[in-house]
Amino acid sequence: MAHIIVVGNEKGGAGKSTVSMHVATALSRMGHRVGCLDLDLRQKTLGRYITNRQTFLNAEGLELPTPAYLDLPELDQSTLAEGENIYDARLTAGVAALDADNDFVLIDCPGSHTRLSQVAHSLADTLITPLNDSFIDFDLLAHVDTEGTNITGPSVYSEMVWAARQLRAKAGLTPIDWIVVRNRMGAQNMVNKKKMEAAIGKLAKRIGFRTATGFNERVIFRELFPRGLTLLDLRDIGVKGMNISNVAARNELRELIKALDLPNVKVSF
Incomplete structure (x- = not known):
């Protein structure tokens, strides 16, 4: 069975789709088969990212490792069992x-609470929660x-993850490996940091997650989106000199993949 990676939280703008695309592409470039689902049925940022990539590669006559993308299948309501959602x-x-043909299935969740997101969390072998600092x-x-300084209680998202963990435990599945990824860790406000x-x-x-450092705010992420490219693709499209910011961002991605500690993944970039 494929290892299921869910990227989620319930707040927009935390970098979920950027993390999703870079993790999925990094795994593809390391030789793993990766399939993706985007549960933000309206915006589909991850879906657009992968579609942009395929369009750009076709136009340029290039072949680069690319995760597979599948729109959530449409189903006839009449085919459902009684009471099935x-x-x-x-x-x-x-x-x-996606399960049979891939080593990993990555699911990008919307920045809000939905039924799809709730169910996806219960399927997660690895849960990545990007969080602005x-x-x-x-x-x-x-x-x-x-x-x-003092925590007064868990919030709604932590409670949802806890419920997902309980469901997995009842089903006899392995516990969720939950990693909170701290994005945009600026050095300017050291007290806040x-x-x-x-x-x-x-x-x-208190509630059982690991932490990892993600990406700082960089213009290059926005620049690469229309072509569906990631930091790992720059040399392949003819970029000969990487500036300091690009090198730093590539190192951030390498450290993130290491921190995720996914099965059978040896970082090789």
Whole structure:
């Protein structure tokens, strides 16, 4: 069976689709077969990213390792069993369609609470939660006191992950390996950064997740989207000199893939 990676939280703008595309493409470039689903049925940023990539490669006559992408299958309501939820059935059908031919199935969730996202979390072998390095985003995981030092209780997203873990336990499945990825870790506000580090460290022990460093804010991510490219593709399209920012971003991706510690993955870029 394919190892299922779910990228999710319930807040937009945290970098879920950027993380999804770079993780999926990195695994593809290392020789793994990767299939992707995008559960944001309206915006489909990951789906657009992969479609843009295929269009660009075809136009340029290039061949680069590319994750497979599948739109969530449409199903006839009349084919469902009594009481079966249409979204559950569509997600199950999508995962089943990708499972046999891939080593990994990566599911990119929307930045809001939906039935699809809820079910996807219960399927996760690895859960990646990108989080901007601010207490606004931290509030997604837990509530803190006015000083930002003491955790007063879990928030709605943590409770959803807890419910997903309970479902997996009842089904006899392996526990979810949950990694909170800290994006946009600027050095300009050291007081906030230290408070965030302390708060995330406390919460990690309390509710059981690992932490990893993700990507800093870089213009190149927005520039690459129309062509569906990632940092790992630059040399292949003729970019001879990598600037300092690009090299740093590539190193961030390498460290993220190492931190995920996915099965049978040896980082080779």
